[in-house]
Amino acid sequence: MTITFDYFSIAISVFLLLLALISPWFSSMARRPRIKMADDIQNASENDVDESTCNSDSTETTEVHTPTGATSALPFVSIVLAVHDNACELEERLPQLLEQQYRGKWEVIIVDESSTDDTQDVLTRAKAKYPRLYTTFIPESSHYISRRKLSLTMAVKASKGDWILITDIDCKPTGNRWLATMAEHATDDKDLVMGYTSYDADTPAYWRYDRLNTLCYQLHRIKNGIAYRNVGCNLMFRKSDFIQQKGFIHNLVHLRGEYDFIVNEMATPDRTAFVYDFQAQLCQRCPADKTWLYDHLYYLESRTLMKRGLRHRLLCNTDQWMLHLGWLLPMAALAYAISASNLVVTVAATIALLLTLVTRLTIFLSTCRQFDEHISWWKAPWLEVRTVWQNAWLMWRHRRADRFDFIRK
Structure with missing residues (x-):
């Protein structure tokens, strides 16, 4: 594996690092209001409020x-x-x-x-x-x-x-x-x-x-x-x-x-x-x-x-696209770099994957603490990725269902 500082390797490396910095913030948990319970x-505080009231x-x-x-x-x-x-x-x-x-x-x-x-x-x-x-x-x-x-x-x-x-x-x-x-x-x-x-x-x-x-x-x-x-x-x-x-x-x-x-x-x-x-x-x-x-x-x-469903679904779909791009592109780049013996892209892709993982885990754990949810940290990446496929399966089930399953006959 060789160090190759060509324009292509540098451009790919910069893109991967920028993606790793940006993509984790395209998520519902990153957008939540950060207010302590x-x-x-x-x-x-000093608990100066009368608890009897x-x-x-x-x-x-x-x-x-x-x-x-x-x-x-x-x-x-x-x-x-x-x-x-x-x-x-x-x-x-x-x-x-x-x-x-x-x-x-x-x-x-x-x-x-x-x-x-x-x-x-x-x-x-x-x-x-x-x-x-x-x-x-x-x-x-x-x-x-x-x-x-x-x-x-x-x-x-x-x-x-x-x-x-x-x-x-x-x-x-x-x-x-x-x-x-x-x-x-x-x-x-x-x-x-x-x-x-x-x-x-x-x-x-x-x-x-x-x-x-x-x-x-x-x-x-x-x-x-x-x-x-x-x-x-x-x-x-x-x-x-x-x-x-x-x-x-x-x-x-x-x-x-x-x-x-x-x-x-x-x-x-x-x-x-x-x-x-x-x-x-x-x-x-x-x-x-x-x-x-x-x-x-x-x-x-x-x-x-x-009402107002289009904007909601657009936001959810954008988050899912960024989630999958944030994982798949660095993985694809890493596979290419290893096969091409390109050390620069290999290092950049590895750093991008680690940065994505750490940032998303930090956001996930912070959200769980805020709402007192106890979900193991190691499950977070799989739970996030599962969402789009779970929703696709639910939509498939909904389309196959009889309309009278949802209304009072």
């Missing part, structure tokens, strides 16, 4: 400052969720939902979608213990519209709260201040409040990475204009806006996508808050393989009706 901020001024939103426009009166919040054959989950989750510490007015409304197990018995016992719990049901005979969206619409219309906080029964709060922390951001200058929903530790690494990656894209959209969709099951919105937008009237036949449709239709520029606080976080039970698959297929169907 509120618990980290409080631990680093339910409101804290130390949390931050995507504007990177303390929320403004707050009123002295705490908002009346209605926690809403729909259930179907979830007796076991209700036994475990109801105390966590109904024993939240919040000084304002609040209620919990649960809609039973004609369960056939012991769901009604569990709810009856809980109502006797918790006076703020209200329940209703939808009949089995409802057709042609999504039962989940019908349930949520009924609950919202029956609620007394000014703000609606929706979640799913397979999610649990990380503590008893979830409601209070979310409500702190329900200020006059916000219409939507979003919190993070992580998967539990038993969930496959790629599923956790996929959610974190999707979240970072949405945080970028919130920070730089207007929210596109929701991530997880932790969303708060104004009842009046939901009624004014006529709820799910434009997508009522679609079985799922309720969180995404609410955000996509109700979001306006600079009026969405994301709560960077572990106390506002939910933990979702590891879904079954079929559930995870259908959640993604439902999104592919729902996005055909969602």
Whole structure:
């Protein structure tokens, strides 16, 4: 192998090094707002806030400052969720939902979608213990519209709260201040409040990475204009806006996508808050393989009706192109240089690969720390590369699926 300082070798080497410096920053995690979670901020401070109060001024939103426009009166919040054959989950989750510490007015409304197990018995016992719990049901005979969206619409219309906080029964709060922390951001200058929903530790690494990656894209959209969709099951919105937008009237036949449709239709520029606080976080039970698959297929169907999707997909596709170019071109150059005994290009390609690896790992680990996700560092390159092929497979599955798999017949 010889050292050859010809123009071609120098040009290739410079290009590879520039690519290694630039390509890692074409990723959702590199664009995410770099804000510490509120618990980290409080631990680093002298902790001069009275922890006995339910409101804290130390949390931050995507504007990177303390929320403004707050009123002295705490908002009346209605926690809403729909259930179907979830007796076991209700036994475990109801105390966590109904024993939240919040000084304002609040209620919990649960809609039973004609369960056939012991769901009604569990709810009856809980109502006797918790006076703020209200329940209703939808009949089995409802057709042609999504039962989940019908349930949520009924609950919202029956609620007394000014703000609606929706979640799913397979999610649990990380503590008893979830409601209070979310409500702190329900200020006059916000219409939507979003919190993070992580998967539990038993969930496959790629599923956790996929959610974190999707979240970072949405945080970028919130920070730089207007929210596109929701991530997880932790969303708060104004009842009046939901009624004014006529709820799910434009997508009522679609079985799922309720969180995404609410955000996509109700979001306006600079009026969405994301709560960077572990106390506002939910933990979702590891879904079954079929559930995870259908959640993604439902999104592919729902996005055909969602606004602002072209810009989102363009950004995702650009990131994937840069990701693969950042790995494949240096590998191809390295193979060529070794076969041609070109030491200059060999060294440059090797440095480019190492620089790409180190930069991407640094960004990945920093993002995991920010959202308290524990994913092994050595899996990061494979998880990133898997995304484009996983999405291609999902789109293939979606195109082969029957349209009636996604709508209420």
